[in-house]
Amino acid sequence: MKLFVKILCAIGVIGAVIWFGGNVIRYAIAYDVFIPGTLIQKPEFTSEMLSQTVRIYTLTAFYTLFGYGAACVGAIVYVIQSFASFRTKGWIFMMFVLFVLSMPAEIYLLLTDLDLVMTLRSSSDMTMTGPVMVSMFLKRFSPDSFANQASTLTMFAYITGLMLLVFKPLDSQSLHPID
Numbered sequence: 001m002k003l004f005v006k007i008l009c010a011i012g013v014i015g016a017v018i019w020f021g022g023n024v025i026r027y028a029i030a031y032d033v034f035i036p037g038t039l040i041q042k043p044e045f046t047s048e049m050l051s052q053t054v055r056i057y058t059l060t061a062f063y064t065l066f067g068y069g070a071a072c073v074g075a076i077v078y079v080i081q082s083f084a085s086f087r088t089k090g091w092i093f094m095m096f097v098l099f100v101l102s103m104p105a106e107i108y109l110l111l112t113d114l115d116l117v118m119t120l121r122s123s124s125d126m127t128m129t130g131p132v133m134v135s136m137f138l139k140r141f142s143p144d145s146f147a148n149q150a151s152t153l154t155m156f157a158y159i160t161g162l163m164l165l166v167f168k169p170l171d172s173q174s175l176h177p178i179d
Contacts, residue, residue, distance in 0.1 A: 008077040009074050009077055009078050010074075012071055012072075012073055012074005014070065015068070015069065015073070016070070016074065016075075018064075018066070018067035019063075019064050019067025019068045022060060022063040023155070025060060026057055026060050026061070027151075030141060031141075032053060039142065041138070047134070058113070058117055058120045059120070061114070062117070064110070065113065065114070075096065075099055079096055091164050095165060098157045098161045102153070105150035106154050108146070109147055112136070112147050
């Protein structure tokens with residue numbers, strides 16, 4: 001049974017790496033459309049270039065969808081396995097709380113990605129689906145949209161969780177508690 005739990009946790013970690021890395025790559029692709037520092041579309045981008053960028057952005061959604069699912073499974077298995085150590089290692093509990101609090105926003109973002117994927121799959125003709133996908137894409141990244149604000153908040157939560165994961169185990173007091 002322990003081997004099965006370790007395998008599920010390893011799949012969760014691999015999924016989290018794929019999901020987080022995939023999000024970083026997707027944002028790099030997405031923000032290439034805009035003038036740096038703003039959310040104003042670059043004037044030199046033709047509609048074909050924009051459609052192709054949105055298509056590439058949409059195709060990378062598969063990696064983040066499956067990576068997030070694996071990360072959720074791994075997190076749940078790990079929490080069940082290490083629930084007893086939450087009192088002594090509160091930073092693990094806080095990482096899980098950040099993960100759970102970010103779940104609704106992340107699920108909303110994944111659903112908007114699924115809309116893009118379904119629009120892409122509905123037709124192989126980019127002249128038909130291109131304008132619809134571009135409008136959905138630009139709506140997602142508009143400054144007033146919930147998706148843009150949710151992606152910012154979830155990214156901050158995940159970066160905070162990663163910093164806790166990296167630096168808290170290195171804390172000398174957590175390794176040698178004072179009695």
